[in-house]
Amino acid sequence: MKISCEEASSICDKSQYKEASFWDIFKLRIHLLYCKACKAYSKKNSELTSMCDRAGLNMLSKDDKDQMKRDLEKKL
Amino acid sequence: MAVNELHPENWVDLYADYLFNYAITRVSDAEIAKDLVQETFYAGLNSSKNYKGDAAERTWLISILKRKVIDHYRKINSKKGKAEVRMNYSSDSDAEGDWLEQQVADPFSRDGDNVMENEELGLAIQDCISKLPQKQALVFKLKTIQGMSTEDVCNELEINPSNLWVMIHRARTALMGCLNENWF
Numbered sequence: 435m436k437i438s439c440e441e442a443s444s445i446c447d448k449s450q451y452k453e454a455s456f457w458d459i460f461k462l463r464i465h466l467l468y469c470k471a472c473k474a475y476s477k478k479n480s481e482l483t484s485m486c487d488r489a490g491l492n493m494l495s496k497d498d499k500d501q502m503k504r505d506l507e508k509k510l
Numbered sequence: 511m512a513v514n515e516l517h518p519e520n521w522v523d524l525y526a527d528y529l530f531n532y533a534i535t536r537v538s539d540a541e542i543a544k545d546l547v548q549e550t551f552y553a554g555l556n557s558s559k560n561y562k563g564d565a566a567e568r569t570w571l572i573s574i575l576k577r578k579v580i581d582h583y584r585k586i587n588s589k590k591g592k593a594e595v596r597m598n599y600s601s602d603s604d605a606e607g608d609w610l611e612q613q614v615a616d617p618f619s620r621d622g623d624n625v626m627e628n629e630e631l632g633l634a635i636q637d638c639i640s641k642l643p644q645k646q647a648l649v650f651k652l653k654t655i656q657g658m659s660t661e662d663v664c665n666e667l668e669i670n671p672s673n674l675w676v677m678i679h680r681a682r683t684a685l686m687g688c689l690n691e692n693w694f
Contacts (some may be wrong), residue, residue, distance in 0.1 A: 489632035
C-alpha cells in the first residue's frame with residue numbers, strides 16, 4: 435500500500451496524461467494524505483496541466499519542420 | 511559590440527514553435543501562420559547582414575514576424591469587398607425573433623481579457639519550454655501539445671517509457687519553476 439515519494443511523483447506525472455491506473459491513483463491519494471511535499475508537487479503539477487490546456491498551445495508537426503529546414507537550407 | 515550571432519541552421523528547431531504560436535494567435539489559421547513563419551525565416555536570411563547583434567536572435571525574428579503579420583492583413587484588406595460581412599436577418603427559421611446582435615455574437619467567444627491573458631500565457635509557456643534541453647522540450651511538446659501516446663513518442667524518438675517519464679518529470683519540474691518566476 436505504501437509508496438515512496440518517487441513513485442508518487444511518477445504516478446502524479448502519468449495521471450496528468452491520464453495514463454495512471456485506477457489502483458495507482460488510489461495509492462497516490464493515500465500517499466498525499468500524509469506527505470505534504472508530494473501534495474504540493476501534485477497541486478503544482480495539476481496547475482501546469484490546466485495552464486497548458488488554457489493556453490491552447492500549438493506546434494508544427496515534424497514533417498512541417500523538416501520541410502522548413504530543407505527549404506531554408508536551400509537558401510543558406 | 512556584437513554579442514549575438516545568427517545561426518540560421520538552428521532556427522527551425524529553436525524558434526519555429528514559438529513563432530508559430532505567436533503567429534497563430536494573430537491570424538487564427540494554422541496554414542497562414544505556418545507560411546508566415548516560413549517567410550519570416552526567409553526574410554531573416556535575406557537581411558541577416560542588417561542584424562547588429564544587439565537583440566537576441568528570437569527577439570529579432572519576432573520583430574520580422576510582426577511585420578509579416580501586418581503585411582498579411584494589409585494584403586487581405588486590399589482585396590476590397592471580401593472583408594465585408596453579409597448577414598441576412600432571420601434567414602434561418604429557428605433563429606426567428608433573435609436580434610441581429612445576438613446572431614453576430616460568437617457563442618464560443620470568451621471575454622476579451624481572457625483571450626488576451628491566454629495568449630500571453632501561451633507565449634510564457636513556450637518561452638519556458640524553449641529553455642529546456644532540446645530533447646526534453648520535444649518529449650514534453652509531443653506528449654502535452656500533440657497529445658501523442660507514450661508508445662508513439664517512444665517509437666519516434668527511440669527511447670523507452672521509463673526514459674520518457676524521467677524526461678517528462680524533469681521538464682514539468684523545470685516548467686513549474688520557470689512559470690513561477692515569470693507568470694505568477
